[in-house]
Amino acid sequence: MKAKFSLLATVISTIFFSQVKDSTSTKTMSYIAEKFPITRALNVEYNQLTPYNFSSTLRGQELPEAKVKNFYRAKMSANINLITKQKFVLSTNLNYRYMSANTEMNDPAGSVFFRSKEDYHYHSESLSLTYFSKLFNRMMIYSASASVDGSEQHFERLRGIATATMVLRANAKTKMTVGLLVAIDPSVQTPVIPTFTYEHKFNNGLIADIILPKSVYLRKRIAENGRLSIGSELDGTSLYLYNIDSTDKKYEFRQIEINSGLMYEHYLGNSFVATFKGGAKSIVEGRLFEKSESYGSYIFQAKPQTTFYVNVGLSFDPFIKKTAQQ
Numbered sequence: 001m002k003a004k005f006s007l008l009a010t011v012i013s014t015i016f017f018s019q020v021k022d023s024t025s026t027k028t029m030s031y032i033a034e035k036f037p038i039t040r041a042l043n044v045e046y047n048q049l050t051p052y053n054f055s056s057t058l059r060g061q062e063l064p065e066a067k068v069k070n071f072y073r074a075k076m077s078a079n080i081n082l083i084t085k086q087k088f089v090l091s092t093n094l095n096y097r098y099m100s101a102n103t104e105m106n107d108p109a110g111s112v113f114f115r116s117k118e119d120y121h122y123h124s125e126s127l128s129l130t131y132f133s134k135l136f137n138r139m140m141i142y143s144a145s146a147s148v149d150g151s152e153q154h155f156e157r158l159r160g161i162a163t164a165t166m167v168l169r170a171n172a173k174t175k176m177t178v179g180l181l182v183a184i185d186p187s188v189q190t191p192v193i194p195t196f197t198y199e200h201k202f203n204n205g206l207i208a209d210i211i212l213p214k215s216v217y218l219r220k221r222i223a224e225n226g227r228l229s230i231g232s233e234l235d236g237t238s239l240y241l242y243n244i245d246s247t248d249k250k251y252e253f254r255q256i257e258i259n260s261g262l263m264y265e266h267y268l269g270n271s272f273v274a275t276f277k278g279g280a281k282s283i284v285e286g287r288l289f290e291k292s293e294s295y296g297s298y299i300f301q302a303k304p305q306t307t308f309y310v311n312v313g314l315s316f317d318p319f320i321k322k323t324a325q326q
Contacts, residue, residue: 035225035227035267035273036227036265036267036273037317037319038211039079040077040079040273040315040316040317041078041079041080041315041316041317041318041319042076042077042078042315042316042317043075043076043077043078043313043314043315043316044074044075044076044313044314044315045073045074045075045076045275045311045312045313046072046073046074046075046311046312046313047072047073047074047075047309047310047311048071048072048309048310048311049068049071049072049281049307049308049309050307050308050309051067051068051069051070051307052067052068052283052304052305052306052307053065053066053067053068053304053305054066054067054068054283054302054303054304054305055302055303056300056301056302056303057300057301058299058300059299059300063105064105064106065105065106066103066104066105066106066114067103067104067105067106068101068102068103068304069102069103069104070100070101070102071099071100071101071102072099072100073097073098073099073100073237074097074098075095075097075098076095076096076097077093077094077095077096078092078093078094079091079092079093080092080093080094086132087131087132087133088129088130088131088132089129089130090127090128090129090130091127091128091130092125092126092127092128093124093125093126093128093147094123094124094125095122095123095124095125096121096122096123097120097121097122097123098119098120098121099119099120099121099122099237099239100117100118100119100120101117101118101120102115102116102117103115103116103117103118120151120239121151121152121239122150122151122238122239122240123149123150123151124147124149124150125147125148125149126145126146126147126148127145127146127147128143128144128145129143129144129145130142130143131143135166138166138167138168139166139167139170140164140165140166140167141164141165141166141167141177141179142162142163142164142165143161143162143163143165144160144161144162145160145161145162146158146159146160147159147160147161149238150240151239151240153240153242154240154250156240156250156252156291157185157187157252157291159183159184159185160183160184160185161181161182161183161184162181162182162184163179163180163181163182163195164179164180165177165178165179165195166178166179172201173200173201174198174199174200174201175197175198175199176196176197176198176199177195177196177197178194178195178196179194179195179196180192180193180194180195181193181194181195186294187252187289187291187293187294187295188294188295189294189295189296193213194212195211195212195213196210196211196212197210197211197212198210205220205221206218206219206220207219207220207221209229209231213234214233214234215231215232215233215234216231216232216233217229217230217231217232217233217263218230218231222264225266225267225268225269226264226265226266226267227264227265227266228262228263228264229262229263229264229265230261230262230263231260231263232258232259232260233258233259234256234257234258235257235258235259236254236255236256236257237253237254237255237257237286238252238253238254238255239252239253240252240253240291241253241288249290249291250290250291251288251289251290251291251299252288252289252290252291253286253287253288254286254287254289254295255283255285255286255287255302256283256284256285256286257281257282257283257284258281258282258284259277259279259280259281259309260279260280260281260282261277261278261279261280261309262277262278262279263275263276263277264276264277271316271317271318271319272314272315272316273314273315273316273317274312274313274314275311275312275313275314275315276310276311276312276313277309277310277311277312277313278308278309278310278311279308279309280306280307280308280309281306281307281308281309282306283303283304283306283307285301285302285303286301286302286303286304287300287301287302288300288301
């Protein structure tokens with residue numbers, strides 16, 4: 001899931017790059033010159049959750065209620081354009097996540113009979129080719145991506161993703177696209193996903209920023225170097241587990257999350273941007289399934305209660321300073 005959204009954001013952020021040498025370039029340079037681009041060349045984040053309870057089932061049998069007493073996650077990512085031409089862009093995306101969770105389970109009488117502290121490592125790497133063309137006199141962006149992920153022990157899953165995006169509008173106030181994303185991955189239940197992006201700058205300084213199915217935000221510039229946003233974004237957690245049932249089977253745990261709240265970004269200068277996020281995290285569900293099976297063929301399912309999160313991040317993008325001088 002994370003690979004899908006990462007590729008979608010990368011495609012959207014490069015949509016207008018190919019227009020630099022096109023007749024419409026003067027209309028889109030302000031978009032490129034943003035101090036807060038969708039994707040960042042280098043990004044580091046720390047995420048902390050408040051304690052939360054969750055109910056769960058194992059092979060259809062209900063388990064006693066459990067509690068995650070402490071959960072935090074550190075993330076690092078890099079988005080690098082390897083080759084940039086007028087018609088295509090070859091890029092790579094690198095991700096690493098470290099997660100730590102303290103879990104406690106109670107029996108019906110209320111006494112604690114299970115505690116665990118687990119640390120997890122997850123990484124993913126992808127290579128993407130984005131190609132710019134025209135269809136029905138409208139700009140088209142086609143992309144193909146191959147990615148691999150895994151843990152600190154093994155490389156695990158190879159995936160493929162393809163997208164086709166049509167630019168419906170691109171002017172100084174409004175940018176809108178529609179498209180399709182196709183996932184070549186037997187573990188996903190919905191291999192074809194429609195995509196839609198919409199950005200509109202209102203006269204009062206507010207900006208509607210929609211990237212479906214990833215995020216919906218209403219943004220406002222604060223002075224010259226700050227931006228405040230309110231909205232929601234879809235996120236996910238993936239990790240691989242081994243030797244959990246005295247067999248050599250490999251399992252994947254995948255969790256779908258919706259983060260809703262505030263985000264403040266501040267341009268620090270010299271191509272650095274600091275980010276603070278906070279709000280409510282609704283965890284739709286988390287499922288454990290054999291690596292060879294799909295997300296729908298799970299053996300364990302958890303349904304956590306809503307919790308709260310705080311996220312701080314620092315990103316570096318050398319292109320911010322360059323484009324801001326255009």
